[in-house]
Amino acid sequence: xxxxxxxxxxxxxxxxxxxxxxxxxxxxxxxxxxxxxxxxxxxxxxxxxxxxxxxxxxxxxxxxxxxxxxxxxxxxxxxxxxxxxxxxxxxxxxxxxxxxxxxxxxxxxxxxxxxxxxxxxxxxxxxxxxxxxxxxxxxxxxxxxxxxxxxxxxxxxxxxxxxxxxxxxxxxxxxxxxxxxxxxxxxxxxxxxxxxxxxxxxxxxxxxxxxxxxxxxxxxxxxxxxxxxxxxxxxxxxxxxxxxxxxxxxxxxxxxxxxxxxxxxxxxxxxxxxxxxxxxxxxxxxxxxxxx
Numbered sequence: 001x002x003x004x005x006x007x008x009x010x011x012x013x014x015x016x017x018x019x020x021x022x023x024x025x026x027x028x029x030x031x032x033x034x035x036x037x038x039x040x041x042x043x044x045x046x047x048x049x050x051x052x053x054x055x056x057x058x059x060x061x062x063x064x065x066x067x068x069x070x071x072x073x074x075x076x077x078x079x080x081x082x083x084x085x086x087x088x089x090x091x092x093x094x095x096x097x098x099x100x101x102x103x104x105x106x107x108x109x110x111x112x113x114x115x116x117x118x119x120x121x122x123x124x125x126x127x128x129x130x131x132x133x134x135x136x137x138x139x140x141x142x143x144x145x146x147x148x149x150x151x152x153x154x155x156x157x158x159x160x161x162x163x164x165x166x167x168x169x170x171x172x173x174x175x176x177x178x179x180x181x182x183x184x185x186x187x188x189x190x191x192x193x194x195x196x197x198x199x200x201x202x203x204x205x206x207x208x209x210x211x212x213x214x215x216x217x218x219x220x221x222x223x224x225x226x227x228x229x230x231x232x233x234x235x236x237x238x239x240x241x242x243x244x245x246x247x248x249x250x251x252x253x254x255x256x257x258x259x260x261x262x263x264x265x266x267x268x269x270x271x272x273x274x275x276x277x278x279x280x281x282x283x284x285x286x287x288x289x290x291x292x
Contacts, residue, residue, distance in 0.1 A: 001082040001083065001261075001262045001263050001264050001265075002080075002081060002082050002083075002263070002264070002265050002267060003081065003082065003083045003084065003085065003223075003258050003263040003265070003266050003267070004072070004079070004081040004083075004084045004094070004097065004267050004268075004269050004292070005084070005085050005086065005087070005090070005094070005266055005267070005268055005269065005276045005280075006068045006084070006085070006086035006087070006090035006091070006093035006094045006097070006268075006269050006270055006276075007064065007068070007086075007087055007090050007268065007270055007271040007275045007276050008064065008086065008087040008088035008089035008090040008091075008249075009057075009060055009061060009064065009088060009089050009194075010275070011064055011270065011271025011272060011275050012054045012055075012060050012063055012064055012067075012271070013051075013054075013271070013272055014049065014050065014051055014054065015046075015047060015048075016046050016047075016054075016063060016067050016271075017031060017043070017046045017047065017063075017066065017067045017070060018046070018047045020067070020070050020071065020074055021043070021047070021070075023074075024070075024073070024074040026073045026074060026076065027070040027071075027073050027074040030066075030069065030070050030073050030103060031043055031066060031070055033103075033104075034062070034066050034107060037104060037107050037108060037111075038062060038107070038111055042059065042062055042063060042066065045059055045063070046063050046066070046067070057114045057115075057117060057118045057121070057191060058111070058114050058115055058118060060114070061089050061110050061111070061113060061114035061117075062107060062110050062111050062114065064089060064090075064093075064270060064271065065089065065092055065093050065096075065106065065107060065110045066107065067270045067271070068090065068093035068097075068269050068270025068271070069093055069096050069097065069103055069106070069270075071269050071270050071292050072093075072097045072269055072292070075292055079097070079292075081097070081098065081219075081220050081267075082220055082263070083220050083221045083222070083223065083230060083258065083261075083263065084097055084098045084218075084220060084221075084222055084223070085222065085223035085224075085254050085258065086225075087225070087249060087251055087275075087276060087279075088154070088194070088195070088225060088244070088249050089110065089113070090270070090276075091222075091224060091225055091241065091244065092106050092109060092110050092113075092241075093106075093269070093270060094222055095215075095218065095222060095237065095241075097269070098218035098219050098220055098222055099216060099218055099219045100215055100216055100217070100218040100222065100234065100237060101213065101214075101215060101216075102214070105213045105214065108209070108213075109206070109209055109210060109213060112205070112206060112209045113202070113206050113245075116201070116202035116203075116205040116206050117192070117194065117199065117202045117245070118191070119201065119202065119205075120192060120198065120199050120200075120201045120202040121191040121192025121193075122192075123201065124166065124192070124193070124198050125166060125167045126149075126164070126165060126166050126167060126170075126192045126193035126196075126198050127164075127165075127166075127167050127170050127187055127188065127190060127192070127193065128153060128162055128163065128164045128170065128187075128188045128190050128192075128193060128194060129162065129163050129170050129173070129174050129185060129186060129187045129188060130160070130161075130162050130184065130185070130186050130188055131160075131161050131162070131163060131174075131177050131182050131184070131185050132159060132160055132182060132183045132184040132185070133159055133181070133182050133183025133184065134159065134161070134177060134180060134181065134182050134183075135159075136152070136155060136158075136161055136252075138177075138180055139152060139161045139163065139177065140152055142173060142176045142177055142180060143163055143165075143173055145176075146165075146169050146172050146173050146176070148165065148166060148168060148169035148172070149165045149166050149169050149193075149196065149197065149198060150163055150164070150165030150166070150169035150170050150172075150173045150196075151163065151164060151165060151196050151197070151248070152164075152248050153193070153194060153195035153196055153248050153249065154195060154248060154249045154251065155248060155249065155250050155251055155252040155253060156249075156251050156252065156279050156282075157251070157252055157255075157279045157282035157283055158252060158282060158283065159183075159282070160279075160282065162188070164193040164194055164195055164196040164198075165193050165196055165198065166193070166198070170187065170193075171187070174186075174187065194245075195244070195245065195246070195247060195248055195249055196246065197246050199245040199246050200246055202245050203242065203243075203245040203246050206242065206245060207242045210238055210241055210242050211238070211242075213238075215234035215235075215237060215238055216234060217232055217233070217234055218232055218237075222237060223254045223257065223258055224237065224240040224241070224244070225240070225244050225247075225248075225249045225250060225251070225254070226240040226243045226244055226247050226250070227240065227250070228250040228253035228254040228256075228257050229257065230257075230261065251279060252279075252283060255279070255280055255283045255284075256283060259283075259284065259287065264288065265288045265289070265290065266280045266287065266288070266289045266290075267289070267290050267291065267292055268289065268290070268291045268292065269291075269292045270292075273291030273292070274291070277289040277290070277291065
């Protein structure tokens with residue numbers, strides 16, 4: 001059973017999508033339409049922009065979404081997933097690939113998400129930190145003892161957890177986690193506290209857009225970040241998508257559940273093609289992975 005998985009923010013790279021645009025008429029048509037939907041030339045930024053240009057949230061999120069969906073589109077009839085999942089932003093790519101959302105509505109939601117998250121980031125001085133080499137339970141316990149806003153945000157793989165919160169709280173947590181024996185505890189160069197309660201204003205803004213969008217039953221189960229479980233009911237999918245901004249990405253649990261449910265291969269779609277393969281290997285180093 002094949003699972004197609006879609007990366008999130010951080011998987012962008014200079015020149016992304018140029019090869020797809022030049023080699024696939026289907027991908028080119030999709031990418032050309034993105035400029036009209038967004039109202040600016042995202043293709044030009046993807047092809048010619050510097051790394052700093054691509055790091056802007058308003059650019060990063062639609063660019064990664066567009067690249068992933070174009071990759072799936074280019075595959076044509078050979079793209080036949082038994083199930084799909086996406087890491088954070090990648091969940092929108094997965095939903096479009098599985099037919100739960102149209103490309104147009106998916107791109108509009110991603111752009112609304114990016115703008116809403118940017119505003120929420122600017123409202124509070126916040127950040128994230130990667131914690132390596134500790135059990136999840138230890139990280140959870142220490143975050144809970146800080147007494148300020150800091151929470152687990154991304155359960156990426158066993159021994160790799162990202163925390164999210166105010167700059168002050170994350171700094172204090174990093175110190176305590178280092179004292180507890182973390183192999184690494186590093187503040188990340190991000191604009192805010194993604195997947196934490198500090199994203200509540202963005203959640204409320206995105207909720208209005210999600211509730212207006214038309215969701216269909218996907219062609220295959222979609223494992224969602226909020227509960228790491230396969231979903232096919234459009235209303236449940238919408239509710240989980242709304243909750244996603246303020247709750248952790250349970251990627252470790254998602255990969256484990258997919259393997260337990262019979263997945264025999266993970267195929268990464270978009271980005272550099274290596275981000276999620278690496279995380280899957282940390283769950284089970286012998287598990288078959290590849291990139292589309």
